[in-house]
Amino acid sequence: MTTNTPPTLVVLGSLNMDLLLRVPRAPAGGETLLGHSLSQTPGGKGGNQAVACARQGGHVRLLARIGRDAEGQALREALQRDGIDLAALQQDPQQPTGKALVMLEDSGQNRIVVLPGANAELAFDDEALAAPLQGADYLVTQLESPLPLVLQAVAAARRAGCKVLLNPSPMQPLPDDLWPQLDTLVLNEIEAADYAGMPVTTPEEALAAGRALLARGTGRVLITLGARGVVTVEREACVFQPALKVAVVDTTAAGDTFTGALVVALARGLGTPEAAARGVRAAALCVTRLGAQASIPTTEEVEALLPAAPAALNL
Template sequence: MKQPNIVVVGSINMDIVVKTSRFPEGGETILGDEIHFIPGGKGANQAVALARLGAQVTMIGAIGLDPFGRTLMTSMVDSGVNCDYIKIKGEASTGTASITLTPDENSIVVVPGANAKLDASDVQQVETLIHAADAVLLQLEVPLETVEYAAALAEKHGKIVILNPAPAQPLPESLLRRVHVITPNRTELEALTGITLGERPPEEAVDKLLESGVRCVVTTLGSEGSMWKCREGSLQRQSGYRMNVVDTTGAGDAFNAGLAYALCADRGIADAVSFAAKVSGLAVTKFGAQDGMPTMADVKTYFHE
């Protein structure tokens, strides 16, 4: 496979994870069991995953002028991500996700911080990088206007646009028409189409997205694997891999990275979805979103790629 050149436009967060036996009641103070500071953000996770697979990756995002920002930059650079174009927004803090984990459930509070300050002008400054890239990989943890502008620039230069529509929100057809591959999970597919899977055939929801202008829909289904359909094609399915699950955080980001890598390495959609499933499968066998991202050597060794 050739080395893909991919620009990732997206979020950079520090995940603050507290493990405890139960949630506190209102006004109550309890003792936690563990705390972890884990580099995260969907954009950063996907950039790190791509770099570990061997892609040439440039991250376009924003951090604050604080210790979290410096730590996150160092983590990405150490993984091989080009961070020269990350903006430092002095008026904002670095994005954070405060996550409380109990044995039964979790709660998450996200403070976007500098991620919310990433604007179209920041993307405009890297147009030459987009012109040189094979693809632009996008998510929805930065302002929608910024995502739309990045997609427009990618279209202008004839690049592949891959959109991971998370967190789910209504999307304009002007954006969807520029997307080559959209990668919703089950919940996001329902939110984007208004069709509840289970009550109506899943292909109906996929077709609705295709009718909006997207070229190909790849839907992740957790342990059930994934399904995909492109224009003029039929609905296809990819089985998931049975793995020793340690941490599912970042599994979707690993899938998106694997898919983008394979598509930019000139593999067909079926082959790309299969490769993405392998990358995602390996990612859940380790703790931490970015720390769990496999290398290409890991994929080749485990799956005999």
């Protein structure tokens, strides 16, 4: 049953200040290339997903860490403008705020190097984790935070009766007992191929990989295929949702935008294919704009784009 009540999402993840370097193309080894521009914009997978959830109408509590510096203060102010609950935001007395070096090519393709900074020191005891998870609908997390903390938070969410969505990026080995604790697993084709141990280049291959991951005990698996769309894999149904064709400006935060729109829709009671359709539309809007959080659309923008959606296909 769907509901109009704003869902509560707890997001555990990284906060980075992105240094966005626009270039015609990536330079070859040893080559010097003239760039177009250099700008600074809020980012980090935790921050991006928190903003995506908030702009889709979710009430968001963020668990993250910044440094005592100008970049950290700028990130805090940006998150406050989106109405995100920062009661659990930590400030590191020594480590600087995380940074990401984003090289954006004219084609829209990006290359990213992350310097974790304060993100690597993020830590909570069980009591501090239990408070924000109380009454929450979903815990949303990635792997830019320390893995022991992610595992601790997943266990705390299960104890609190809170569902868990994991976006395992950047990839790292995961313990076998984690998979059954996940209600929703969202990953791209590269991550799916690595975790499932098979190629993922087509919707049919994504379906096979999704079923292999589903067999580990996860509730549902969604594999994003970039400009092609997303495959949703559940025990009762498997669907391919094609993407909209748009003029790509910047793919930064597209996956995070998809995740935020998806989880808010799931928390409102929409079925997985319908929730994935919203995620695909949100990501399509995101890639037509420059920057990470600056490119994330609102729920009104996604609603306006939904009638243009191509039909989903059963696999």
